[in-house]
Amino acid sequence: MSLVKRCRHSRTGGLPTLLVGALALVTTLTGGPATAAEQATLHELATAQGKYFGSATDNPELPDAAYAAVLGSEFGQITPGNCMKWDTTEPAQGQFNFAKGDVITDFAQQHGQTVRGHTLVWHSQLPGWVGALPPAQVEAAMTNHVTEEATHYRGAVSAWDVVNEPFNEDGTFRTSPFYTAMGSDYIAKALRAAHAADPDAKLYVNDYNIEGLGAKSDAMYALVRELLAEGVPLDGVGMQAHLAVQYGFPYQMQANMQRFADLGLDVAVTELDVRMQLPADSAKTATQASYYRQVTEACLAVERCVGITVWDYTDKYSWVPSTFPGQGAANLYDENLLPKPAYSAVRTALGGDDGGEGGEPGALKAQYRSSDSSSGDNQIKPGLQLVNTGDTAADLSDVTVRYWFTSDNGASTYGTWCDWSPIGCSTVTHRVAAASTPKAGADHYLEVGFTGGGLAPGATTGEIQLRLSKTDWSNFDESDDYSHGSGASYADADRIAVYVGGELVWGIEP
Numbered sequence: 488m489s490l491v492k493r494c495r496h497s498r499t500g501g502l503p504t505l506l507v508g509a510l511a512l513v514t515t516l517t518g519g520p521a522t523a524a525e526q527a528t529l530h531e532l533a534t535a536q537g538k539y540f541g542s543a544t545d546n547p548e549l550p551d552a553a554y555a556a557v558l559g560s561e562f563g564q565i566t567p568g569n570c571m572k573w574d575t576t577e578p579a580q581g582q583f584n585f586a587k588g589d590v591i592t593d594f595a596q597q598h599g600q601t602v603r604g605h606t607l608v609w610h611s612q613l614p615g616w617v618g619a620l621p622p623a624q625v626e627a628a629m630t631n632h633v634t635e636e637a638t639h640y641r642g643a644v645s646a647w648d649v650v651n652e653p654f655n656e657d658g659t660f661r662t663s664p665f666y667t668a669m670g671s672d673y674i675a676k677a678l679r680a681a682h683a684a685d686p687d688a689k690l691y692v693n694d695y696n697i698e699g700l701g702a703k704s705d706a707m708y709a710l711v712r713e714l715l716a717e718g719v720p721l722d723g724v725g726m727q728a729h730l731a732v733q734y735g736f737p738y739q740m741q742a743n744m745q746r747f748a749d750l751g752l753d754v755a756v757t758e759l760d761v762r763m764q765l766p767a768d769s770a771k772t773a774t775q776a777s778y779y780r781q782v783t784e785a786c787l788a789v790e791r792c793v794g795i796t797v798w799d800y801t802d803k804y805s806w807v808p809s810t811f812p813g814q815g816a817a818n819l820y821d822e823n824l825l826p827k828p829a830y831s832a833v834r835t836a837l838g839g840d841d842g843g844e845g846g847e848p849g850a851l852k853a854q855y856r857s858s859d860s861s862s863g864d865n866q867i868k869p870g871l872q873l874v875n876t877g878d879t880a881a882d883l884s885d886v887t888v889r890y891w892f893t894s895d896n897g898a899s900t901y902g903t904w905c906d907w908s909p910i911g912c913s914t915v916t917h918r919v920a921a922a923s924t925p926k927a928g929a930d931h932y933l934e935v936g937f938t939g940g941g942l943a944p945g946a947t948t949g950e951i952q953l954r955l956s957k958t959d960w961s962n963f964d965e966s967d968d969y970s971h972g973s974g975a976s977y978a979d980a981d982r983i984a985v986y987v988g989g990e991l992v993w994g995i996e997p
Contacts, residue, residue: 529830530563532837536787539564539601539794540837543758546570546587548804549594553824557800559598566603566757566796567591568806571640572612577632580616585639592643603757603796604644606651606693607633608677610663618664625668630680637684646689648725648757649681650674654694658706674710675719682720693725693757698782699737708746715750723753728782729798730761731814732774732995735981741785748791756786758798761829762807762817770991771816774981776832777852777993779819780876781979783836835878850877851942852993853888855980857973858952862965866956867892869970871935872949872977873985875942881987883914883937883948889984890953891922891929891969891997897961903933909949914938919955922997928969929997950977969997 533540541564549555558565569575570587577583595602608629620628637647653674655661665673674692681690692711697704707724714721724747730737737743744754761778763771786792799805801820808815819830835850851873858868869890875881901919905912916936922929933955942948957963965971970982984994 526834527839528561528563529833529837530561532834532839533794534563536837537790538786538792540833541565541600541603541794541796542800543568543605543796543798544591544594545799545804546590548799549590551803554801554803555594557820557824559594559600562600562800564601564603564794564796565591565595566605568605568799569612571604571636572606572609573617573632574612574614576636578614580628581631583635583639585636588640592640596643601645602640602643603755604637604640604647604688605757606648607636607681608649608665608673609651610661610665611652613664620664622664622668625664626673626676629665629673629677633677633680634684637681637688641685641688644685644688646691646722646755647681647685648693649677649690650692652694653692653710654697654703654706656696656703658702671710675714675717678714678719678721689722689753690720691723691725691753691755691757692721693727695727695729695758697724698726698728698730698740698743698756700739700743704743708750711747711752712750715752721752723747723755723793725755725757727758727798728756728760729758730778730782732761732763732771732778732981736778736781736979739978740782741788744785744789744792748789752791754786754789754792756782756792756795759795760798760805760807760817762811762814765813765815767816770984770994770996772828773992774995775816776828777876777979777981779829780832780836783833787836835876850879850944850992851875851881851886851985851987853980853983853985854947854977855890855970855972855983856975856977857971860975862971862973863962865960865962866954867933867963867965867968867971868952868954869933870977871951871953871983872947873942874947875944878944880944881942883940883942885988886937887986887989888935889986889996890933890935891926891982892931892933892963892965892971893928893968894931894957895962895964898957898959900958901931901955902958903955904953906952906954908951910937910940910951914940915951917953917955926969926997928967932970 529540542562543566545568592602660666660671678690697707747754761775786795800818801824802816802818803822805817807817820826854872856870858870903917905915914937918934919931921931981994984996985992
C-alpha cells in the first residue's frame, strides 16, 4: 500500500499571532476535564525517559490559534509535513524559496522545540524539472539541492530525513530519477552532501513499513550496514509507523529497533498514526490505543530509540482521509482538539497518570502462543495470558476472553480443559459457544473467564494452557481460524478479544 503524503497548498503570510501560554483543555476517559497545568506534557514525560515526543505540522494549520497553542505546549519537537520538500523549496532549478519552512523553524524557536527536517531527497513531490533532467545531470542537481537546503537550515534543524522511502515493499530499490541516474549510490552521495553542509545535524534514512521484521526492514538493515562499512555519515533510521488497526501490529517491533541500535545507529519513530475504517467504535478505539501504547513501550525499551513524532496530533488536520477513503480517526486528538484514549495510553506508557480516576478501561491485553505445531489434528491448544498495562488492579471476575475458530465437519458439541495455569485452573472457567453471527474463520468461540482474583498493574496471569476438542474427536482445520496463530512464543494478539463487564477493551472482533 502506498503511504505517499499528499501536499497541502500553504497559505501565504507569516506566522500568526499565537495564544502564547494558553492552556488547552484535555478530556479524560472518565469525562472530567483537566487543564494542562495539572499534568506533565507528553514531551515532559518523554524527556524524563531520555526521549522526545513531537508532532508534525504544516503552514496551513498554524493560523488556527487553538491548534497552535497545543502544538507549542504539548510537544517538544516538530516536523514540517510538506514545506521543506523539493517542490516547495526549489520549484525551478536553482531558484530556492525557504519562506514556508522558515515559518516552522521560527515557531519551533519561539516554543523551545527542536525541528526534524523532512525531506531532502524523495521520489515524490518533486518539481517536474527534476524528472526531465538527463541522467548525467541529476547528481549535480541533487547535490546542489541538498547543499543549499541543509546550509540554509544549519543550526535550526537538528536532524534530517536525508533520503525518504528508498525501498519497494519487497525490499528492492524504488525507481526514481536518482536511482535511475546513480543506482543505490545516490543514498550515500546525498548523505555525504548533507553532512558537508551541516556537520552537526543528525542524518537519517526514513521509510514506512519497516517498523517490524520483514523483507523491507531486512533491506533497510542491509543498506545501513553497507553504508556504515563504507564510512558514509549516517546517524539513524527513521521508522514512519503509519499503522492501521485492521492490519495488526508490526511483528517484533522492539526487536527490530534493537537490531538497528546494535549497529550503533539511533532509531526514531518519525510519522506515527494509527488509522481505522470509519466509523470509529469502542473496539477500534481500544485497539488504536493499544497500538500507540505498544509503539511507545517499544521505543522506551530500546536505549537508542531517541523519540516519537506523531504525524500531526489531531484528526482535524490528518492526511489519512484524503489518501485512504473511508479511513481516518488516526491521531491522538479528535477533530475538536480533545485527547482520545490513545493519548491516555501514551501518557500511561510514558510513566504519567492517565488523567482519569480508576485507570484506563482498555488496560488489559491478551497474549497468545500456539501450543500445537499441527493445525490439522483433533484438538485446538491455545496458550493465553492477560497483561494489566494500566495503573489500577483489574478484577478478574469481571473479565472474559474469546478465541474464535471454525467447527469444520463433525460433532457440534465440545469438551474444554485447562491443563495448567500459575493462577490455578480451578479459578479458570471455559466453554465453547456458537457465534451469534457466524463469520469466515469464526463460527464458534472458546470463552474463558475467572471465578475471582485480581491482577495488579503491570502483572500477568501467566500462561493458561487450554485445550478443546469435538466430542467425536474429529479433526479441525485451524489454518483459516480467525484467532489462530503459529507463533510459539507469547505475543500480543489483537484477534483475541478481552471484555471487562461485557465491554470490549482489547482486540478486534471478527
